Amino acid sequence: MKQIEIEAGSIEEAVKEALIKLGARREEVDIEVIEEGSRGFLGIIGNRLARVRVKIKETPRDVIETTVQEIIYAMGIDVAFNISQSGLYWNVNFEGPDVRLLIGRRGETINALQFIVNMIVNKRLNEKVHLIMDAEGYRRRREETLRRLARRLSERVKRTKRDVVLEPMTPQERRIIHMELKENPWVYTVSEGEEPYRKVVISLKR
Protein backbone atom coordinates (compact mmCIF):
# COMPACT_ATOMS: atom_id res chain seq x y z
CA MET A 1 0.00 0.00 0.00
CA LYS A 2 1.65 3.22 -1.16
CA GLN A 3 -1.08 5.74 -0.51
CA ILE A 4 -4.33 5.96 1.36
CA GLU A 5 -7.26 8.35 1.88
CA ILE A 6 -8.73 8.68 5.36
CA GLU A 7 -11.72 10.52 6.76
CA ALA A 8 -11.84 11.52 10.42
CA GLY A 9 -13.11 14.17 12.79
CA SER A 10 -9.99 16.30 12.29
CA ILE A 11 -7.00 16.50 9.96
CA GLU A 12 -4.75 15.46 12.82
CA GLU A 13 -6.79 12.33 13.56
CA ALA A 14 -6.99 11.41 9.88
CA VAL A 15 -3.21 11.69 9.47
CA LYS A 16 -2.59 9.60 12.57
CA GLU A 17 -4.87 6.86 11.34
CA ALA A 18 -3.30 6.92 7.87
CA LEU A 19 0.21 6.58 9.30
CA ILE A 20 -0.85 3.55 11.34
CA LYS A 21 -2.50 1.92 8.30
CA LEU A 22 0.56 2.60 6.12
CA GLY A 23 2.98 1.60 8.84
CA ALA A 24 5.01 4.72 8.16
CA ARG A 25 6.49 7.59 10.12
CA ARG A 26 5.41 11.17 9.46
CA GLU A 27 8.74 12.10 7.76
CA GLU A 28 8.31 9.21 5.31
CA VAL A 29 5.09 10.52 3.76
CA ASP A 30 3.57 13.42 1.83
CA ILE A 31 0.26 14.65 3.21
CA GLU A 32 -2.41 16.26 1.07
CA VAL A 33 -5.50 17.75 2.71
CA ILE A 34 -8.53 17.10 0.51
CA GLU A 35 -11.19 18.38 2.91
CA GLU A 36 -10.50 20.61 5.91
CA GLY A 37 -13.58 19.44 7.76
CA SER A 38 -15.75 21.70 9.91
CA ARG A 39 -17.66 21.54 13.14
CA GLY A 40 -20.80 23.02 11.61
CA PHE A 41 -23.46 25.07 13.32
CA LEU A 42 -23.77 24.31 17.04
CA GLY A 43 -21.71 21.20 16.35
CA ILE A 44 -24.79 19.51 14.91
CA ILE A 45 -25.79 20.85 11.53
CA GLY A 46 -23.39 20.65 8.57
CA ASN A 47 -20.64 18.70 10.29
CA ARG A 48 -18.04 17.76 7.69
CA LEU A 49 -15.31 15.21 8.21
CA ALA A 50 -11.69 16.04 7.41
CA ARG A 51 -10.21 14.04 4.55
CA VAL A 52 -6.50 13.56 3.82
CA ARG A 53 -4.48 11.67 1.26
CA VAL A 54 -1.25 10.29 2.71
CA LYS A 55 1.35 8.97 0.32
CA ILE A 56 4.65 7.22 1.04
CA LYS A 57 7.50 9.31 -0.39
CA GLU A 58 9.50 7.67 -3.12
CA THR A 59 13.16 7.21 -2.31
CA PRO A 60 15.85 7.79 -4.97
CA ARG A 61 16.30 4.02 -5.10
CA ASP A 62 12.58 3.49 -5.89
CA VAL A 63 12.64 6.10 -8.64
CA ILE A 64 15.85 4.75 -10.19
CA GLU A 65 14.51 1.19 -10.09
CA THR A 66 11.17 2.12 -11.69
CA THR A 67 12.76 4.28 -14.38
CA VAL A 68 15.40 1.71 -15.41
CA GLN A 69 12.83 -1.10 -15.31
CA GLU A 70 10.41 0.80 -17.56
CA ILE A 71 13.01 1.66 -20.19
CA ILE A 72 14.67 -1.77 -20.24
CA TYR A 73 11.23 -3.36 -20.65
CA ALA A 74 10.26 -0.95 -23.44
CA MET A 75 13.57 -1.69 -25.19
CA GLY A 76 12.78 -5.39 -25.03
CA ILE A 77 16.26 -6.38 -23.92
CA ASP A 78 16.86 -9.29 -21.59
CA VAL A 79 18.96 -7.98 -18.70
CA ALA A 80 18.69 -7.85 -14.92
CA PHE A 81 20.16 -5.12 -12.76
CA ASN A 82 20.98 -4.20 -9.20
CA ILE A 83 21.29 -0.79 -7.61
CA SER A 84 23.84 0.24 -5.01
CA GLN A 85 24.89 3.52 -3.49
CA SER A 86 28.45 4.67 -2.92
CA GLY A 87 28.85 8.17 -1.53
CA LEU A 88 27.18 10.65 -3.85
CA TYR A 89 26.77 8.12 -6.64
CA TRP A 90 24.16 5.51 -7.42
CA ASN A 91 25.47 2.53 -9.34
CA VAL A 92 23.27 0.50 -11.64
CA ASN A 93 24.89 -2.76 -12.62
CA PHE A 94 23.50 -4.93 -15.40
CA GLU A 95 23.97 -8.58 -16.24
CA GLY A 96 22.25 -11.09 -18.45
CA PRO A 97 22.04 -12.45 -22.00
CA ASP A 98 21.65 -9.03 -23.72
CA VAL A 99 24.47 -7.23 -21.93
CA ARG A 100 26.57 -6.83 -25.10
CA LEU A 101 23.64 -5.21 -26.86
CA LEU A 102 23.04 -2.99 -23.84
CA ILE A 103 26.67 -1.80 -23.86
CA GLY A 104 26.72 -1.17 -27.59
CA ARG A 105 29.64 -0.17 -29.77
CA ARG A 106 32.29 1.35 -27.47
CA GLY A 107 29.69 1.84 -24.75
CA GLU A 108 27.47 3.99 -26.96
CA THR A 109 24.19 2.42 -25.78
CA ILE A 110 24.93 2.16 -22.06
CA ASN A 111 26.18 5.78 -22.10
CA ALA A 112 22.97 6.93 -23.83
CA LEU A 113 20.87 4.99 -21.30
CA GLN A 114 22.86 6.44 -18.40
CA PHE A 115 22.37 9.95 -19.76
CA ILE A 116 18.62 9.59 -20.33
CA VAL A 117 17.94 7.84 -17.01
CA ASN A 118 19.92 10.55 -15.16
CA MET A 119 17.73 13.20 -16.80
CA ILE A 120 14.47 11.40 -16.00
CA VAL A 121 15.37 10.50 -12.41
CA ASN A 122 16.45 14.07 -11.65
CA LYS A 123 13.21 15.36 -13.07
CA ARG A 124 11.12 12.92 -11.01
CA LEU A 125 12.98 13.52 -7.73
CA ASN A 126 13.32 16.74 -5.82
CA GLU A 127 16.94 16.06 -4.96
CA LYS A 128 19.90 15.85 -7.32
CA VAL A 129 21.20 12.34 -7.88
CA HIS A 130 24.01 11.11 -10.06
CA LEU A 131 23.96 7.60 -11.40
CA ILE A 132 26.55 5.52 -13.16
CA MET A 133 25.74 2.41 -15.14
CA ASP A 134 27.98 -0.54 -15.70
CA ALA A 135 27.57 -4.02 -17.08
CA GLU A 136 29.72 -7.01 -16.22
CA GLY A 137 32.82 -4.91 -15.52
CA TYR A 138 32.63 -3.01 -18.82
CA ARG A 139 33.84 0.36 -17.43
CA ARG A 140 36.96 -1.11 -15.85
CA ARG A 141 37.82 -3.12 -18.99
CA ARG A 142 37.31 -0.01 -21.13
CA GLU A 143 39.57 2.00 -18.80
CA GLU A 144 42.33 -0.60 -19.10
CA THR A 145 41.97 -0.61 -22.90
CA LEU A 146 42.24 3.19 -23.00
CA ARG A 147 45.30 3.25 -20.72
CA ARG A 148 47.05 0.69 -22.92
CA LEU A 149 46.08 2.63 -26.03
CA ALA A 150 47.44 5.86 -24.50
CA ARG A 151 50.80 4.26 -23.65
CA ARG A 152 51.12 2.63 -27.07
CA LEU A 153 50.29 5.84 -28.94
CA SER A 154 52.65 7.90 -26.77
CA GLU A 155 55.45 5.57 -27.89
CA ARG A 156 54.45 6.15 -31.50
CA VAL A 157 54.48 9.95 -31.05
CA LYS A 158 57.91 9.74 -29.40
CA ARG A 159 59.23 7.60 -32.28
CA THR A 160 57.65 9.42 -35.24
CA LYS A 161 57.59 12.94 -33.70
CA ARG A 162 54.12 13.38 -35.20
CA ASP A 163 50.82 14.15 -33.47
CA VAL A 164 48.31 11.36 -33.02
CA VAL A 165 44.59 12.23 -33.02
CA LEU A 166 42.38 9.73 -31.20
CA GLU A 167 38.78 8.90 -32.07
CA PRO A 168 35.98 10.95 -30.45
CA MET A 169 35.44 10.04 -26.81
CA THR A 170 33.25 11.02 -23.87
CA PRO A 171 34.71 13.46 -21.29
CA GLN A 172 35.26 10.56 -18.86
CA GLU A 173 37.17 8.57 -21.47
CA ARG A 174 39.30 11.55 -22.53
CA ARG A 175 40.14 12.14 -18.88
CA ILE A 176 41.55 8.59 -18.63
CA ILE A 177 43.90 9.31 -21.55
CA HIS A 178 44.98 12.70 -20.11
CA MET A 179 45.63 11.16 -16.67
CA GLU A 180 47.59 8.22 -18.09
CA LEU A 181 50.00 10.54 -19.95
CA LYS A 182 50.11 13.41 -17.46
CA GLU A 183 53.55 12.45 -16.11
CA ASN A 184 54.94 11.24 -19.42
CA PRO A 185 58.26 13.06 -20.06
CA TRP A 186 58.00 12.93 -23.87
CA VAL A 187 54.43 13.80 -24.80
CA TYR A 188 51.51 16.03 -23.74
CA THR A 189 47.80 15.79 -24.47
CA VAL A 190 45.02 18.26 -25.30
CA SER A 191 41.37 17.85 -26.33
CA GLU A 192 40.22 19.41 -29.56
CA GLY A 193 36.89 19.90 -31.37
CA GLU A 194 33.29 20.13 -30.22
CA GLU A 195 31.19 17.58 -28.34
CA PRO A 196 30.33 14.86 -29.13
CA TYR A 197 33.23 14.66 -31.54
CA ARG A 198 35.86 16.02 -29.13
CA LYS A 199 39.11 14.12 -29.49
CA VAL A 200 42.37 13.82 -27.60
CA VAL A 201 45.53 14.81 -29.48
CA ILE A 202 48.87 13.45 -28.29
CA SER A 203 51.88 15.63 -29.22
CA LEU A 204 55.64 15.59 -28.66
CA LYS A 205 57.01 17.92 -25.97
CA ARG A 206 59.54 20.36 -27.46
Next chain:
Amino acid sequence: MKELIELIAKSLVDKPEDVEVAEFQDEKGVVVELKVAPEDMGKVIGKQGKIARAIRTLAKAKAAKTGTKVLVEILS
Protein backbone atom coordinates in the same frame (compact mmCIF):
# COMPACT_ATOMS: atom_id res chain seq x y z
CA MET B 1 9.13 1.14 -30.95
CA LYS B 2 6.42 3.75 -30.46
CA GLU B 3 6.06 2.80 -26.77
CA LEU B 4 9.77 3.29 -26.06
CA ILE B 5 9.93 6.75 -27.66
CA GLU B 6 6.68 7.78 -26.02
CA LEU B 7 7.86 6.63 -22.58
CA ILE B 8 11.15 8.52 -22.83
CA ALA B 9 9.58 11.68 -24.30
CA LYS B 10 6.77 11.82 -21.74
CA SER B 11 9.27 11.35 -18.92
CA LEU B 12 11.44 14.25 -20.12
CA VAL B 13 8.93 16.98 -21.01
CA ASP B 14 6.86 19.32 -18.84
CA LYS B 15 3.69 18.66 -20.85
CA PRO B 16 3.44 14.87 -21.31
CA GLU B 17 -0.19 15.24 -22.49
CA ASP B 18 1.11 17.03 -25.60
CA VAL B 19 3.44 14.21 -26.64
CA GLU B 20 2.37 12.52 -29.88
CA VAL B 21 4.16 9.58 -31.41
CA ALA B 22 3.41 7.96 -34.75
CA GLU B 23 5.04 4.85 -36.11
CA PHE B 24 5.07 3.53 -39.63
CA GLN B 25 7.05 1.24 -41.87
CA ASP B 26 8.97 2.40 -44.93
CA GLU B 27 11.27 0.48 -47.28
CA LYS B 28 14.30 0.99 -45.00
CA GLY B 29 12.67 0.06 -41.70
CA VAL B 30 10.63 1.61 -38.93
CA VAL B 31 10.05 5.38 -38.87
CA VAL B 32 8.97 7.01 -35.61
CA GLU B 33 7.72 10.59 -35.62
CA LEU B 34 7.80 12.43 -32.32
CA LYS B 35 5.90 15.64 -31.63
CA VAL B 36 6.05 17.60 -28.36
CA ALA B 37 4.78 21.00 -27.21
CA PRO B 38 6.89 23.80 -28.79
CA GLU B 39 8.24 24.86 -25.37
CA ASP B 40 9.34 21.24 -24.73
CA MET B 41 11.44 20.91 -27.90
CA GLY B 42 14.64 21.63 -25.95
CA LYS B 43 13.78 18.82 -23.52
CA VAL B 44 13.90 16.16 -26.25
CA ILE B 45 16.70 17.70 -28.32
CA GLY B 46 19.15 19.02 -25.71
CA LYS B 47 22.34 20.99 -26.07
CA GLN B 48 23.89 20.24 -29.46
CA GLY B 49 21.23 17.59 -29.94
CA LYS B 50 22.62 15.45 -27.13
CA ILE B 51 19.25 14.18 -25.85
CA ALA B 52 17.92 13.47 -29.35
CA ARG B 53 21.09 11.53 -30.09
CA ALA B 54 20.72 9.43 -26.91
CA ILE B 55 17.05 8.68 -27.73
CA ARG B 56 18.06 7.55 -31.24
CA THR B 57 20.84 5.36 -29.82
CA LEU B 58 18.37 3.56 -27.53
CA ALA B 59 15.90 3.14 -30.39
CA LYS B 60 18.69 1.70 -32.55
CA ALA B 61 19.57 -0.83 -29.83
CA LYS B 62 15.95 -1.95 -29.66
CA ALA B 63 15.82 -2.26 -33.45
CA ALA B 64 19.09 -4.22 -33.47
CA LYS B 65 17.54 -6.76 -31.11
CA THR B 66 14.94 -7.61 -33.77
CA GLY B 67 17.28 -7.10 -36.72
CA THR B 68 15.55 -4.02 -38.13
CA LYS B 69 16.44 -0.37 -38.64
CA VAL B 70 14.81 2.66 -37.10
CA LEU B 71 14.67 6.35 -37.88
CA VAL B 72 13.46 8.73 -35.17
CA GLU B 73 12.23 12.08 -36.50
CA ILE B 74 11.49 14.95 -34.16
CA LEU B 75 8.86 17.20 -35.75
CA SER B 76 8.38 20.83 -34.84
